[in-house]
Amino acid sequence: MSCDDVIEVMKVMYQKGMITVLSGNASIRIGDKLFCITPSSVPKHKISQLALVDLDTLSWSGPKPSIEYRMHALIYRNTEAKAIVHAHSPWTVLATELGLELDTRRYVESRYAIQKVSKVPPLEAGSWDLARAVAEKAKEADTIILEGHGAIAYGKDPWDALNKLEALEYLAKLEVLKRERK
Ligand SMILES: [Zn+2]
Numbered sequence: 001m002s003c004d005d006v007i008e009v010m011k012v013m014y015q016k017g018m019i020t021v022l023s024g025n026a027s028i029r030i031g032d033k034l035f036c037i038t039p040s041s042v043p044k045h046k047i048s049q050l051a052l053v054d055l056d057t058l059s060w061s062g063p064k065p066s067i068e069y070r071m072h073a074l075i076y077r078n079t080e081a082k083a084i085v086h087a088h089s090p091w092t093v094l095a096t097e098l099g100l101e102l103d104t105r106r107y108v109e110s111r112y113a114i115q116k117v118s119k120v121p122p123l124e125a126g127s128w129d130l131a132r133a134v135a136e137k138a139k140e141a142d143t144i145i146l147e148g149h150g151a152i153a154y155g156k157d158p159w160d161a162l163n164k165l166e167a168l169e170y171l172a173k174l175e176v177l178k179r180e181r182k
Contacts (some may be wrong), residue, residue, distance in 0.1 A: 003036045003050050009158040010044040018087040025066035026085040026158055029076055037072055067126030074135030081154035085161035089149035095172035096145050102171055115168035116141040122148040131166035144167055
């Protein structure tokens with residue numbers, strides 16, 4: 001696992017329509033004190049360099065990190081996460097807005113991928129409030145829905161985290177389509 005996996009994950013998410021060209025972010029923990037995270041304002045399919053952020057001081061080197069670097073840092077502080085991926089998954093956002101129940105036991109993808117889903121209310125992107133709310137939920141859930149915004153998951157590597165977001169997105173899509181057919 002290397003920072004290159006983060007760059008690849010962003011390309012996959014963009015191609016799959018889980019993020020727009022300037023949204024979403026991903027990171028990997030490096031040792032005990034650092035993590036590398038996608039930069040701010042760089043198109044997600046063109047990322048070549050990541051920001052390196054200090055977990056204690058939040059100072060960084062390299063390009064300016066994603067505005068959600070606080071959210072990533074607090075999750076790393078609160079959990080054993082090795083990697084974190086954040087998407088603006090449209091079906092997940094829609095299903096949540098419609099108030100649909102997302103029962104991860106219902107379908108095989110989410111049953112095996114996700115341990116627990118939690119949810120935070122709408123909070124400003126990039127804010128400390130959002131970072132603290134998500135990191136608090138991350139103590140008990142590996143996948144967290146950000147209402148009106150997207151979802152974030154952590155795991156043993158970026159692909160594991162992406163798998164959780166994809167499984168959630170798959171579940172959300174089926175629930176929305178099922179509702180439309182009723
Ligand atoms: Zn976001």
